[in-house]
Amino acid sequence: MRDSNQSIADSFENVTILFADIVGFTRYASHMSPNDLVAMLDEIFSEFDALADKYGVEKIKTIGDSYLAVGGLPLPDENHCQAIADMALEMNQVIKDKYTIKYKLTLRIGIHTGHAVAGVIGNKKFVYDIWGDCVNIASRFEASGHPEKIHITEDVKNVLGDDYVYEDCGKIAIKGKGMMHSYYLLERNETTSALTTFCQKVNVTAFLQKMKNGFSAGLDHTIKPIKIYKEEKPK
DSSP: OTTTTOOEEEEEEEEEEEEEEEETHHHHHTTSOHHHHHHHHHHHHHHHHHHHHHHTOEEEEEETTEEEEEESOSSOOTTHHHHHHHHHHHHHHHIIIIIHHHHOOEEEEEEEEEEEEEEEEOSSSOEEEEESHHHHHHHHHHHTSOTTEEEEEHHHHHHHGGGEEEEEEEEEEETTTEEEEEEEEEEEOHHHHHHHHHHHHSOHHHHHHHHHTTTOTTSOTTSOOOOOOOOOOOO
């Protein structure tokens, strides 16, 4: 690649972008030694890296105290939006549980889903990066959000559907895009999530048909039917 002077790039129609920013970092960092500062960032970002592996998400880079990750690349994943949403919820919880008291830090997250271009650039230190309107919107949603909140676009909400719980934030002004409807992602809706998982694993149409037929089709015919006896009252 170094000798060819050619860039490596791919276009992805459906990916989900996560931008996370550590709120309070600048204030806290001003009172830390360089070694303590790097150790703190390494501790927090290592937690995020572990979550990226857990949910099959691609970490792109860290930018100062910000963290950029993408679902749905380099390998397509039809559940990329759900993976990013679950990762964001757990990232937020990890910060609350471990670092809000320890370092007085909170997290602000922005998420958008859509088209993006990713590739390797540079001729000295190769960097895999991502570009596009989708990335810019996710970044602006992060910046316009609030601490301990996961700020998502309407496109993200529409993809996630009823498997999650939201807070409607109304419309906000996004630079370069005008007014956009936004929501806070609060938590998983455990009831509908369990039903969705069941439907994904089971052929629901066939299952209901078997119920209608008394489970007679496609089952082991050595299973004997259960007889129900009606108790007679003594005369």
